[in-house]
Amino acid sequence: MTRPILYSFRRCPYAMRARLALLVSDTICEIREVKLVAKPAEMVSVSPKATVPVLVLPDGRVIDESLDIMRWALGRNDPEGWLARGDEALIAANDGPFKHHLDRYKYPDRHASDPAQHRHAALELLHVLEARLASQPCLRGDAPGLADAAIMPFVRQFAQTDRAWFDARPLPHLQAWLERRLAAPLFSAAMVRLQPWQAGDAPILFSDRESQFLS
Ligand SMILES: N[C@@H](CCC(=O)N[C@@H](CS)C(=O)NCC(=O)O)C(=O)O
Numbered sequence: 462m463t464r465p466i467l468y469s470f471r472r473c474p475y476a477m478r479a480r481l482a483l484l485v486s487d488t489i490c491e492i493r494e495v496k497l498v499a500k501p502a503e504m505v506s507v508s509p510k511a512t513v514p515v516l517v518l519p520d521g522r523v524i525d526e527s528l529d530i531m532r533w534a535l536g537r538n539d540p541e542g543w544l545a546r547g548d549e550a551l552i553a554a555n556d557g558p559f560k561h562h563l564d565r566y567k568y569p570d571r572h573a574s575d576p577a578q579h580r581h582a583a584l585e586l587l588h589v590l591e592a593r594l595a596s597q598p599c600l601r602g603d604a605p606g607l608a609d610a611a612i613m614p615f616v617r618q619f620a621q622t623d624r625a626w627f628d629a630r631p632l633p634h635l636q637a638w639l640e641r642r643l644a645a646p647l648f649s650a651a652m653v654r655l656q657p658w659q660a661g662d663a664p665i666l667f668s669d670r671e672s673q674f675l676s
Pocket residue numbers: 470472473474475476497511512513514525526527528
């Protein structure tokens with residue numbers, strides 16, 4: 462194996478942020494699209510907790526937490542200075558309370574939850590981002606970085622759950638930030654559509670340069 466292998470799922474926000482960091486760092490890897498209902502045995506054997514994303518390095522090391530994949534990729538190569546624009550507290554609030562409420566808003570049947578109550582609680586947390594973005598275009602200054610890439614896929618999921626409702630909220634800076642992040646060529650490259658991987662398939666390379674041939 463000469464390149465890392467990424468087990469990914471297109472719509473998973475954790476996998477999305479890993480893909481964004483892999484692309485911006487120009488870390489070319491082999492991408493294997495996973496069906497969550499039928500995870501490949503090859504992935505589960507190296508990462509028994511069986512969540513995506515999973516990155517398998519050529520030396521056999523396995524990185525199976527999305528933030529760790531981001532930091533590893535950016536630690537190799539960080540041409541846009543993303544690592545300097547992280548924010549541990551903001552990312553922890555996203556991955557903890559915001560994700561908790563997002564799941565219970567989006568999937569009330571799964572959680573036997575009241576979606577309106579959880580939408581309200583998640584919205585409160587979005588006001589923290591709105592306040593931050595009122596004074597600067599990105600979460601840590603003028604340019605996007607680790608914090609933006611780590612958080613954006615979850616805000617996107619929240620917005621998409623009821624787009625008309627989200628668009629009607631008084632969150633002008635957050636809405637504009639989300640639009641800019643979604644319109645970025647990097648995001649389109651990260652959202653390439655792939656058939657689920659099967660053992661024996663020809664490798665598909667994932668990179669900003671290659672993705673135009675894949676989409
Ligand atoms: N903490 C993990 C969370 C990853 C995660 O929960 N991914 C979801 C998909 S969005 C998953 O694989 N769930 C397992 C399943 O649905 O079977 C990370 O940051 O990588």
